[in-house]
């Protein structure tokens with residue numbers, strides 16, 4: 027059994043104010059700059075792909091098309107899931123005052139995310155799609171600031187590809203732990 031199977035697609039937001047552009051370079055700086063320079067000091071960024079405000083899809087960490095998460099493909103999105111997941115982020119997720127989580131996805135971002143999720147499922151028919159806030163180690167985060175299950179149903183994603191959070195014993199989930207970081211760039215819910 028391979029323990030680096032790609033089992034999950036996790037959706038994130040950058041937890042930045044509505045309408046504020048976010049670039050790939052910014053994300054890389056936030057996550058990989060040393061702590062004394064204001065970064066997280068991680069060895070890798072937290073996301074594989076970024077959906078910009080205008081819907082453009084930008085690659086942060088390249089990956090191939092097989093069903094495994096190779097070492098070089100890992101993104102540090104959620105501690106405990108990274109060895110088995112791909113993480114995608116959209117720019118936004120907070121209101122304009124940067125106070126409250128908000129679903130700020132533009133119609134262009136919505137269109138890109140829909141294509142992205144559906145393509146990923148075509149490529150990996152058994153993959154489960156979830157929001158960061160549904161992950162076992164989400165620690166109360168609001169990320170990605172919308173109900174992922176509801177949105178997936180609204181765009182016609184099959185129930186078999188929608189992650190359902192275990193009602194009990196969620197902390198007993200054992201997954202390959204490839205990294206030790208948590209993604210704490212998001213605002214706390």
Ligand SMILES: [Zn+2]
Pocket residue numbers: 037038039103158169170209212
């Ligand atoms: Zn997140």
